[in-house]
Amino acid sequence: DAGVIQSPRHEVTEMGQEVTLRCKPISGHNSLFWYRQTMMRGLELLIYFNNNVPIDDSGMPEDRFSAKMPNASFSTLKIQPSEPRDSAVYFCASTSGLTTYNEQFFGPGTRLTVL
Amino acid sequence: ILNVEQSPQSLHVQEGDSTNFTCSFPSSNFYALHWYRWETAKSPEALFVMTLNGDEKKKGRISATLNTKEGYSYLYIKGSQPEDSATYLCAFVGGTSYGKLTFGQGTILTVHP
Numbered sequence: 001d002a003g004v005i006q007s008p009r010h011e012v013t014e015m016g017q018e019v020t021l022r023c024k025p026i027s028g029h030n031s032l033f034w035y036r037q038t039m040m041r042g043l044e045l046l047i048y049f050n051n052n053v054p055i056d057d058s059g060m061p062e063d064r065f066s067a068k069m070p071n072a073s074f075s076t077l078k079i080q081p082s083e084p085r086d087s088a089v090y091f092c093a094s095t096s097g098l099t100t101y102n103e104q105f106f107g108p109g110t111r112l113t114v115l
Numbered sequence: 116i117l118n119v120e121q122s123p124q125s126l127h128v129q130e131g132d133s134t135n136f137t138c139s140f141p142s143s144n145f146y147a148l149h150w151y152r153w154e155t156a157k158s159p160e161a162l163f164v165m166t167l168n169g170d171e172k173k174k175g176r177i178s179a180t181l182n183t184k185e186g187y188s189y190l191y192i193k194g195s196q197p198e199d200s201a202t203y204l205c206a207f208v209g210g211t212s213y214g215k216l217t218f219g220q221g222t223i224l225t226v227h228p
Binding site for chain 2: 031033042043044045048050056091095097101102103104105106107108109
């Protein structure tokens with residue numbers, strides 16, 4: 001199994017530009033999570049999906065952030081327009097089922113730098 | 116806002132030492148407590164998922180205990196090795212939030228040869 005796949009691994013962009021991060025969960029997993037990791041706030045949950053439906057987006061910082069999961073094997077996190085304070089590592093994770101005690105499997109992360 | 120706290124923030128030990136650190140979490144509405152190991156430049160990997168009060172889990176030299184009544188979990192590493200150097204994260208799952216993990220800030224462990 002390839003594990004959770006994220007792309008790109010690194011992204012450098014300028015303030016004001018649109019950024020799209022991509023995630024492919026582990027095949028068969030029906031729950032997907034987007035996290036952001038910063039020095040100040042640690043690892044924080046942005047949004048999660050179950051069976052492609054957003055369940056809780058209360059962690060999304062503001063309207064500039066949006067996430068979609070058009071099918072079971074693909075999700076995007078978009079930032080438009082990007083700002084320097086969005087610089088962080090963004091992780092995607094997947095698991096099978098929300099009401100079980102299963103561990104989450106994390107992707108390698110996308111390191112975003114907004115200049 | 117859920118309060119998940121880990122202590123100490125960082126820890127330096129010598130190879131061969133045994134060590135332990137703590138995760139504190141809300142004692143009400145408990146569903147599960149996860150422990151993850153996070154090596155530099157990699158992604159977090161699950162160590163244990165703990166669900167029952169009094170639970171004890173073990174994987175090699177690493178073990179964990181759980182007390183849901185008082186809201187804490189201990190992670191123990193016996194005979195630390197340099198390859199154990201990593202950040203150890205705990206994550207709380209509340210009974211109404213299903214798979215939503217609230218992470219602590221982590222304990223950074225450095226094992227010196």
